[in-house]
Amino acid sequence: AGRLGSTVFVANLDxxxxxxxxxxxxxxxxxxxxxxxxxxxxxxxxxxxxxxFEQSIEAVQAISMFNGQLLFDRPMHVKMDERALPKGD
Structure with a gap:
């Protein structure tokens, strides 16, 4: 367990x-x-x-870079996409 997914979920997009x-x-x-x-x-x-993303570290980076950032005047909500997480063995 503890493996991170490499997909982020983005909400509040223009x-x-x-x-x-x-x-x-x-x-x-x-x-x-x-x-x-x-x-x-x-x-x-x-x-x-x-x-x-190719690697989960990039997804983590994307969250810290883009969560709350404005895109076309709307703050993006960025978080890990729970549905894409690898299932436990």
Missing amino acids: YKVGWKKLKEVFSMAGVVVRADILEDKDGKSRGIGTVT
Whole structure:
């Protein structure tokens, strides 16, 4: 146990932020494997997304760098994505 996931959950995103912008911003913290924006059934952003890094240390770094930071005048809420955590053996 105690293994950290390498995916962060990002909330309170401006609706014009797409996955490319998310990836571009979070690349400052490490190597982004993928970035996703969660959309509603009409394909509109729900203002939340996930960013997966190559290493968990990069995810930790991203949280300290970006939690509370403004992106298009909205403070991002960044935390570990619990759903992506590796399950215990």
